[in-house]
Amino acid sequence: MSKIDEILSRYREGSHESLIPILQDVQEAEGYLSENAIVHIGSFLRMSTTKIFGLATFYDRFRFFPGGRVHIRICNGTSCFINGSAPVIAAVRETLGIEPGQTTRDGRFSYELTTCMGGCNEGPVLFCGDNYKTRVHPEDVPDMLAKLKSLSDLQ
Ligand code: FES
Incomplete structure (x- = not known):
């Protein structure tokens, strides 16, 4: 099971209100939100990746590139x-x-x-x-x- 699958298993499928906690968990685990992660989350929540990306960019805390140490x-x-x-x-x-x-x-x-x-x-x-x-x-x-x-x- 991938890290993202493990995180998603803690949430209810299709539950849009879980988006921000999921994004936080994924960023904490992976250091950033990759395109692959956003697609995966979109499929789980049944949300478009465009919508997820749009919401995530609203918050300064999310990063979309692998950062330095x-x-x-x-x-x-x-x-x-x-x-x-x-x-x-x-x-x-x-x-x-x-x-x-x-x-x-x-x-x-x-x-x-x-x-x-x-x-x-x-x-x-x-x-x-x-x-x-x-x-x-x-x-x-x-x-x-x-x-x-x-x-x-x-x-
Ligand atoms: S403009 Fe408010 S902290 Fe920089």
Whole structure:
């Protein structure tokens, strides 16, 4: 039995209200929501993959690509943008050498841009692991990523 089948066995077939918990479980188990997983879930819930994808993209927490061991979410909402998210994003891009949605070759880092994460007064905000980092300055980014790199070596 695949991981996804095992997850689906905990839910009632055709039960649309189970969609979000299923997506959460699958993402937790697989790290992201693959196209294959969405098709599988759609068949189980009798929902179109377009509808599932549309609903899932509404929530920032879902990811549609296999991320790095360290995955960073950078808020690019209006307040964070006004508070300087663009130079922070540029610093992350330059330090890691990848674009949002990509993963570094060593599989260590990935990042994505998100909408508001609810910390508008303390922007720019980014989220990594279980931690929010607030009032991030672009000059802090190289050190922050170096620390995260050391931590990921321990994982
Ligand atoms: S706009 Fe970034 S936390 Fe609200």
